[in-house]
Amino acid sequence: xxxxxxxxxxxxxxxxxxxxxxxxxxxxxxxxxxxxxxxxxxxxxxxxxxxxxxxxxxxxxxxxxxxxxxxxxxxxxxxxxxxxxxxxxxxxxxxxxxxxxxxxxxxxxxxxxxxxxxxxxxxxxxxxxxxxxxxxxxxxxxxxxxxxxxxxxxxxxxxxxxxxxxxxxxxxxxxxxxxxxxxxxxxxxxxxxxxxxxxxxxxxx
Amino acid sequence: xxxxxxxxxxxxxxxxxxxxxxxxxxxxxxxxxxxxxxxxxxxxxxxxxxxxxxxxxxxxxxxxxxxxxxxxxxxxxxxxxxxxxxxxxxxxxxxxxxxxxxxxxxxxxxxxxxxxxxxxxxxxxxxxxxxxxxxxxxxxxxxxxxxxxxxxxxxxxxxxxxxxxxxxxxxxxxxxxxxxxxxxxxxxxxxxxxxxxxxxxxxxxxxxxxxxxxxxxxxxxxxxxxxxxxxxxxxxxxxxxxxx
Amino acid sequence: xxxxxxxxxxxxxxxxxxxxxxxxxxxxxxxxxxxxxxxxxxxxxxxxxxxxxxxxxxxxxxxxxxxxxxxxxxxxxxxxxxxxxxxxxxxxxxxxxxxxxxxxxxxxxxxxxxxxxxxxxxxxxxxxxxxxxxxxxxxxxxxxxxxxxxxxxxxxxxxxxxxxxxxxxxxxxxxxxxxxxxxxxxxxxxxxxxxxxxxxxxxxxxxxxxxxxxxxxx
Numbered sequence: 001x002x003x004x005x006x007x008x009x010x011x012x013x014x015x016x017x018x019x020x021x022x023x024x025x026x027x028x029x030x031x032x033x034x035x036x037x038x039x040x041x042x043x044x045x046x047x048x049x050x051x052x053x054x055x056x057x058x059x060x061x062x063x064x065x066x067x068x069x070x071x072x073x074x075x076x077x078x079x080x081x082x083x084x085x086x087x088x089x090x091x092x093x094x095x096x097x098x099x100x101x102x103x104x105x106x107x108x109x110x111x112x113x114x115x116x117x118x119x120x121x122x123x124x125x126x127x128x129x130x131x132x133x134x135x136x137x138x139x140x141x142x143x144x145x146x147x148x149x150x151x152x153x154x155x156x157x158x159x160x161x162x163x164x165x166x167x168x169x170x171x172x173x174x175x176x177x178x179x180x181x182x183x184x185x186x187x188x189x190x191x192x193x194x195x196x197x198x199x200x201x202x203x204x205x
Numbered sequence: 206x207x208x209x210x211x212x213x214x215x216x217x218x219x220x221x222x223x224x225x226x227x228x229x230x231x232x233x234x235x236x237x238x239x240x241x242x243x244x245x246x247x248x249x250x251x252x253x254x255x256x257x258x259x260x261x262x263x264x265x266x267x268x269x270x271x272x273x274x275x276x277x278x279x280x281x282x283x284x285x286x287x288x289x290x291x292x293x294x295x296x297x298x299x300x301x302x303x304x305x306x307x308x309x310x311x312x313x314x315x316x317x318x319x320x321x322x323x324x325x326x327x328x329x330x331x332x333x334x335x336x337x338x339x340x341x342x343x344x345x346x347x348x349x350x351x352x353x354x355x356x357x358x359x360x361x362x363x364x365x366x367x368x369x370x371x372x373x374x375x376x377x378x379x380x381x382x383x384x385x386x387x388x389x390x391x392x393x394x395x396x397x398x399x400x401x402x403x404x405x406x407x408x409x410x411x412x413x414x415x416x417x418x419x420x421x422x423x424x425x426x427x428x429x430x431x432x433x434x435x436x437x438x439x440x441x442x443x444x445x446x447x448x449x
Numbered sequence: 450x451x452x453x454x455x456x457x458x459x460x461x462x463x464x465x466x467x468x469x470x471x472x473x474x475x476x477x478x479x480x481x482x483x484x485x486x487x488x489x490x491x492x493x494x495x496x497x498x499x500x501x502x503x504x505x506x507x508x509x510x511x512x513x514x515x516x517x518x519x520x521x522x523x524x525x526x527x528x529x530x531x532x533x534x535x536x537x538x539x540x541x542x543x544x545x546x547x548x549x550x551x552x553x554x555x556x557x558x559x560x561x562x563x564x565x566x567x568x569x570x571x572x573x574x575x576x577x578x579x580x581x582x583x584x585x586x587x588x589x590x591x592x593x594x595x596x597x598x599x600x601x602x603x604x605x606x607x608x609x610x611x612x613x614x615x616x617x618x619x620x621x622x623x624x625x626x627x628x629x630x631x632x633x634x635x636x637x638x639x640x641x642x643x644x645x646x647x648x649x650x651x652x653x654x655x656x657x658x659x660x661x662x663x664x665x666x667x
Contacts, residue, residue: 013354015443049531052667068531072524078463079456090452091532129528203290204214204437340614347610351601360664361597365611368593368657372615375646379621382639 002026003048003065003137003168008057009191012043016055016191023184025137025168030159030181033172039186041172045141046070048170067135069143073126077115081106081125084114089132100131103158104151119146127155131162138162138169144177152177212289214433221426228426232419239265239413247406259317261410265417267310270338273303273421277345278370281363291429293359294436296366297349298428302421304342311335330381337376341369355436450534450542457546467515471508471551472558478504479562490567497566498627501576504562505555506587506620510612512551513591514605516543517662521599530666536659544585544592544655552584568631575630579640583623586647589654590615596662619646 003025010018017040025031033041047054049068075084085097101107104124109117114125123146130138138159144152156177159169163179171177211217243261250257280296283289314332315325326332348365352358461468482500483493520526529539559580560573568576594612598604622643629636 013443014356014440046527046667049527051527051530064533066531068528070524070527072522072527074524074528076456076460076523076525078460078465083456083459087452087456088528088532091529091534093533204433204440337614337617344611344614347607348597351598351604351607357600357664357667361661364657364661364664365597368615368654372618375618376614376621379618379642382642383621383625 002061003170004058004060005048006058006060008044008047008059009055010040010043010047011055012040017043018186018189019191021057021186021189025170027136027166027168028163030163030169030171030179032177032179032181032183033170033186034174034183035186035190039190041186042070042141044186045139045170045172048139062137065135066137066139067130067133068139068141069126069130070141071145073122074129075114075122075125078113080111080113081117082110084125085128085132088129092133092135094132094134097128097132100128103131103161104128104154120148120151123147124151124154127158131158136167138167138171140169140171140173142172142174144173144175209287209289212287212291214291214437217291218430218433221430225423225426228419228423232416232423235412235416235419237416239409239411239416242409243406243413247409250406254320256317256320257406259313260406261413263310263313263317264410265414266306266313267335268414269417269421270303270306270310270335272418273299273306274338274341274366274370274373276425277303277366281366284359285363285367290359290436291433293363294432295425295429296363297359298432299421299425300342300346300349302424302428304339304346306417306421307335307339307342311339328384330377330384333380333384334377337380338373341373345369355439450538453534453539453542454546457543458549461546461550467512468550469554471512472554474511475504475508475555475558476562478507479565482566494567494569494631497563497568498572498576498631499624500566501559501563501568502580502583502620502624502627505552505559505580505584506616508555509551509584509587509591510609510616512547513595513612514608516547516592516595517599518595518604526599526662526666530663536662537655540592540596540658540662541589541651541655544588547592548585548588552580552588556580556584569633571633572627572631575636575640576627579623579626579630579636579643582640582647583619583643586619586643586650587616589647589650590619593654593658593661596658596665598665599662600665619643622646 005021005023005025008018008021009016010021017038021044023031033044035041043052045068046052048059048062049066049070050062051068074088076087079087082097082101085100089095089097101110104127106121106125106128109121109125114122117125123143127143130140143155147155152175156179159171159177159179162169169181171181211220240261244258247258249255277296277299280292280299284293284296311332314335318327318332319325345362345365348362349358352361460466479500482496486492486496517526520529530536532539556577559576560568563573563576591612594608594615597611598608601607622639626636626639626643629639
């Protein structure tokens with residue numbers, strides 16, 4: 001399944017931040033998203049995940065295919081590592097979490113409450129959640145925050161394995177994951193005063 | 206030429222500035238005529254004496270209190286379906302006018318009720334319904350104030366207005382069920398065409414009601430214009446990057 | 450869907466989950482009433498159904514700000530919206546979990562507290578039945594209020610302001626049924642009205658809740 005973005009315009013707080021963005025993300029491909037703070041990386045990823053509407057343009061091939069991981073991990077402090085993963089596995093209609101525990105070396109922590117984990121361990125658990133969703137397109141916002149070198153390697157391996165199985169990944173990150181991935185710098189697509197058509201407050205000007 | 210062209214804020218402002226002087230003049234003339242005629246030009250009621258004259262303030266205010274909510278409901282629906290900013294802002298602008306009308310109806314009702322029923326307040330179904338309407342207005346206004354993003358605020362308040370309307374109607378029937386009440390029947394039943402007040406009282410009342418309607422319209426248009434200019438200023442600040 | 454229910458119940462029962470807080474609040478409010486109105490048995494027995502209903506309503510209200518706010522803060526809501534589970538169903542399940550952990554204990558505790566308030570003997574059944582029928586509506590309407598205020602910082606007070614007027618019909622019919630029952634009259638009519646409100650809100654409110662939650666999250 002190819003995720004196809006066509007001439008997308010996105011707004012944050014009523015003001016366009018990105019315009020005319022188009023790209024394809026095919027099976028087995030990874031795309032690294034770059035751009036300065038405030039360029040609209042998070043807005044783009046949240047829009048692809050279906051959390052907010054685009055001002056204009058089309059997104060095809062994304063319905064029920066995307067697993068999203070944002071700044072927050074969506075973990076419950078009072079549930080154990082396995083309970084957290086099992087919950088998301090059953091929400092996505094899957095039953096096995098072993099592979100996810102294995103990939104992020106969480107077996108030793110399996111019965112710990114998520115609230116007692118360190119920030120890096122929580123992040124590993126949050127990323128392990130992607131594996132239990134069984135969805136082919138990963139949309140990840142700064143996934144390596146608070147991960148140490150070993151954990152970054154686990155993540156890179158997991159992405160690599162995911163791509164090998166025909167999945168794809170769109171990752172906003174500033175560090176080099178050592179992946180065979182294209183880099184998309186969204187800076188040229190930043191909305192300027194002249195390209196800011198279609199904003200929700202345009203009617204007022 | 207469609208009516209929807211006035212959904213454009215700039216066109217709306219142009220139209221409203223042309224219409225407003227006439228609207229204000231008509232509203233002031235009608236309200237003053239209705240009230241003066243009512244207060245000084247009508248005889249005292251045989252049973253209620255001169256206290257009945259508060260009707261010229263009470264009934265139109267009560268009427269507009271409900272109509273304002275009804276207008277907000279329509280405007281909210283238009284915003285949700287067609288996403289015209291003017292519509293959402295008109296709903297926002299109408300709410301404070303509506304709550305003041307509700308308050309006038311409640312206060313004049315209390316002033317009227319004291320000599321008539323011997324009490325400032327009774328948990329009569331009509332009075333209680335207006336009190337509940339007052340609470341709905343409060344919640345609606347508070348929600349507008351609480352949300353920073355104007356489009357999200359318009360969305361959420363519109364849904365609240367819709368859901369609130371259903372619950373306001375439910376409350377009305379619940380309250381009727383709960384207490385049968387003291388309040389007299391409606392003075393001007395629209396559905397039946399009949400009326401319970403004599404002509405001599407009715408005509409000034411009618412003028413006053415028309416006046417309150419025009420006053421409401423003038424206030425809402427004026428306040429909508431203010432809201433549009435506020436949004437315009439915010440949009441310009443955002444464009445030039447000077448922050449909110 | 451069962452997984453979400455189990456998760457919410459499990460969280461409620463674990464430390465910090467807040468299970469029992471609503472019940473304790475209900476107890477304290479009921480105990481405070483005689484202190485404020487005086488200990489006369491006949492006065493207490495005539496206001497008992499209303500006090501029990503109001504106490505239960507406030508206890509429900511107070512636990513609402515945990516219903517979605519915690520899931521919002523830790524990002525779970527974002528992930529739930531992108532999950533294959535329809536948001537309407539997810540919110541219905543969350544309302545059900547709220548009822549099981551807040552409403553149901555209140556229904557069970559009400560007769561015990563009724564004793565403290567000299568509730569007439571024939572009122573116990575009516576109070577329990579009306580609360581059992583009415584508290585689900587309180588949870589479902591409350592979920593709408595919680596969804597409406599989810600993105601708002603310190604939205605708890607605002608939520609009370611929005612939810613309480615919506616509680617009016619439920620309270621009137623529920624308390625009326627209990628009051629008539631306690632006075633030895635037939636409360637069937639208000640009870641049927643209450644059932645109508647409950648089933649109506651269960652059927653329709655999740656759609657409104659899901660709509661406002663989607664709007665609030667963007």
